[in-house]
Amino acid sequence: MTIRIAAEQLCVDYNGSVALYDASLTLPAGCICGMVGMNGAGKSTLFKALTGFVRPSRGRIRINGLKVAEAQREQAVAYVPQSEGIDCDFPVSVWDVVMMGRYGSMNLLRIPRQSDRLAVRNALERVELLDLRDRPLSALSGGQRKRAFLARAIAQRASVLLLDEPFNGVDVRTEKLMAELFLQLRSQACTILISTHDLSHVRDFCDLVVLINKTVLAYGETSEVFTPENLSQAFGGLPPDVLRGQTQ
Amino acid sequence: MSVVALLLEPLRHDFMVRALLISALVGGVCGLLSCYMTLKGWALMGDAVSHAVLPGVVLAYALGLPFSLGAFVFGVGSVATIGFVKQKSRIKEDTVIGLVFTGFFALGLVLVSKTRSNIDLTQILFGNVLGISAADIQQTWMICLVVVALLLLFRRDLLLFCFDPTHARSIGINTGLLHYLLLSVLSLAAVAGLQTVGIILVVAMLVTPGATAYLLTDRFDRMTWLAIGSSVLSSLLGVYLSYWSDSSTAGCIVLVQTGLFLLAFLLAPRHGILCRRSS
Numbered sequence: 001m002t003i004r005i006a007a008e009q010l011c012v013d014y015n016g017s018v019a020l021y022d023a024s025l026t027l028p029a030g031c032i033c034g035m036v037g038m039n040g041a042g043k044s045t046l047f048k049a050l051t052g053f054v055r056p057s058r059g060r061i062r063i064n065g066l067k068v069a070e071a072q073r074e075q076a077v078a079y080v081p082q083s084e085g086i087d088c089d090f091p092v093s094v095w096d097v098v099m100m101g102r103y104g105s106m107n108l109l110r111i112p113r114q115s116d117r118l119a120v121r122n123a124l125e126r127v128e129l130l131d132l133r134d135r136p137l138s139a140l141s142g143g144q145r146k147r148a149f150l151a152r153a154i155a156q157r158a159s160v161l162l163l164d165e166p167f168n169g170v171d172v173r174t175e176k177l178m179a180e181l182f183l184q185l186r187s188q189a190c191t192i193l194i195s196t197h198d199l200s201h202v203r204d205f206c207d208l209v210v211l212i213n214k215t216v217l218a219y220g221e222t223s224e225v226f227t228p229e230n231l232s233q234a235f236g237g238l239p240p241d242v243l244r245g246q247t248q
Numbered sequence: 249m250s251v252v253a254l255l256l257e258p259l260r261h262d263f264m265v266r267a268l269l270i271s272a273l274v275g276g277v278c279g280l281l282s283c284y285m286t287l288k289g290w291a292l293m294g295d296a297v298s299h300a301v302l303p304g305v306v307l308a309y310a311l312g313l314p315f316s317l318g319a320f321v322f323g324v325g326s327v328a329t330i331g332f333v334k335q336k337s338r339i340k341e342d343t344v345i346g347l348v349f350t351g352f353f354a355l356g357l358v359l360v361s362k363t364r365s366n367i368d369l370t371q372i373l374f375g376n377v378l379g380i381s382a383a384d385i386q387q388t389w390m391i392c393l394v395v396v397a398l399l400l401l402f403r404r405d406l407l408l409f410c411f412d413p414t415h416a417r418s419i420g421i422n423t424g425l426l427h428y429l430l431l432s433v434l435s436l437a438a439v440a441g442l443q444t445v446g447i448i449l450v451v452a453m454l455v456t457p458g459a460t461a462y463l464l465t466d467r468f469d470r471m472t473w474l475a476i477g478s479s480v481l482s483s484l485l486g487v488y489l490s491y492w493s494d495s496s497t498a499g500c501i502v503l504v505q506t507g508l509f510l511l512a513f514l515l516a517p518r519h520g521i522l523c524r525r526s527s
Contacts (some may be wrong), residue, residue, distance in 0.1 A: 047253070051414060051417055051418040052417055052418070053414065053417060060466075069420070072417070072418055072419060072420035073420040074420075075419060075420070077412055077418050077419075078418065078419075079418040081412065081414060081415070081417055085414070086411075087287075087411070088410060090287065090405075090410075090411050091462065091465060091466045091467055091468045091471050092411060093467065093470060096468070100408050100411075100412070100415060101415075101419075103404065103408060103416075103421065104407070104419035104420050104421070105420060109401070109404070110404035110405065136466035136467065138466055139466070156419065157309075162418075215394075248393075
């Protein structure tokens with residue numbers, strides 16, 4: 001079994017305050033893993049560590065057996081941002097955004113070759129945005145924008161996809177399309193790590209779940225990990241009503 | 249007098265030809281850079297860097313070095329200081345910026361008054377493009393060439409860096425390098441702008457054209473051309489205006505820039521307030 005992500009006893013702190021400690025996680029190739037935890041539980045910190053934005057104070061990360069920086073140079077890691085993290089008025093077209101997924105494989109001037117254009121076209125077809133390729137990003141709906149960023153990750157041909165709250169504010173069509181794409185990517189041996197609040201999505205199509213609260217509380221097959229005890233631990237002992245509904 | 253004559257008459261003076269050329273050059277270069285500044289949200293940083301170069305300019309004059317060198321060192325140094333203080337303390341970034349650049353600027357003022365040299369403070373603060381020396385023209389050309397070359401070479405990476413640094417990072421692009429590249433280019437452009445409009449107003453050159461262009465289009469390529477165009481036009485028109493009206497050149501250039509921004513703000517096809525209201 002190929003291991004895509006291996007994090008061992010990861011500790012991250014910001015100026016002395018601990019964001020994550022002793023977090024260990026191993027994700028094989030070809031799986032969809034949901035990462036669940038409260039705000040401030042360390043989900044985005046783990047993403048930052050996996051994208052090289054913060055350096056762990058202890059522990060180590062391997063992606064496809066490589067150090068983070070090396071894996072990034074191999075174009076192994078794609079990050080699909082939360083809509084809030086992006087300036088939607090930025091003057092770029094859908095095509096430009098998806099082409100940015102190819103930059104890492106281009107020369108220094110980032111001049112697209114035929115193969116890059118094909119990859120972008122193909123990715124846009126898969127997310128059903130080819131017709132809108134010349135639209136500016138600001139003219140898209142929230143769901144279409146989400147699909148554009150997913151297309152960027154597809155065009156990059158990454159084997160590890162990190163998605164930050166992918167289901168926030170998307171329409172039904174986008175949600176269905178994303179779920180289908182995730183399954184396709186899984187069958188192509190991609191590993192998808194989804195950070196989310198939405199427990200129903202996790203139950204619907206995640207193979208694995210990791211519960212986070214400053215550390216990895218529980219990790220494993222969705223059916224085993226999604227117990228009321230684990231969830232209440234992840235959400236600070238007070239499972240909200242939504243939560244209770246999910247676990248009954 | 250006909251319009252043509254009105255435009256040609258000032259060209260009989262060498263200093264006017266020089267001023268028009270240099271203002272247009274600096275305007276174009278700052279216009280290109282201003283696109284990145286507005287998109288990255290670095291207007292305040294531009295203001296900080298342009299003020300912080302003052303001690304560098306003074307020291308370079310006193311030591312007989314090219315003043316662009318001193319300005320560059322202090323420009324980048326101020327940004328490094330801002331980054332360091334922000335990282336090591338709990339003070340918010342805009343406070344740190346305000347604190348650091350005024351400190352540098354104050355140091356510059358004290359140095360000016362303590363250095364026995366023929367530095368003309370007004371010239372540094374408010375620019376003097378009509379009296380620009382041959383050596384300064386040469387330096388400005390060099391700076392502009394370097395800035396344009398760097399911006400063209402890294403234009404796609406810089407655009408991505410402004411748009412989505414996390415993605416840039418995750419595909420292995422060195423975002424730290426891009427950060428300092430953009431800051432270095434900013435310091436250099438501030439020095440070039442200092443020649444034409446002076447330290448106080450250079451931030452207008454680094455922000456206004458980009459903001460104007462941003463209201464007019466949703467395409468980055470068009471935005472850069474519009475910014476360069478409006479900036480060059482403002483520089484030329486500003487120099488003429490100052491000649492005709494016998495008033496501050498820097499003031500005229502920036503006033504034209506602000507005027508063009510107001511036009512875009514009111515009349516831009518999609519983002520102008522008048523057009524938005526009627527639709």
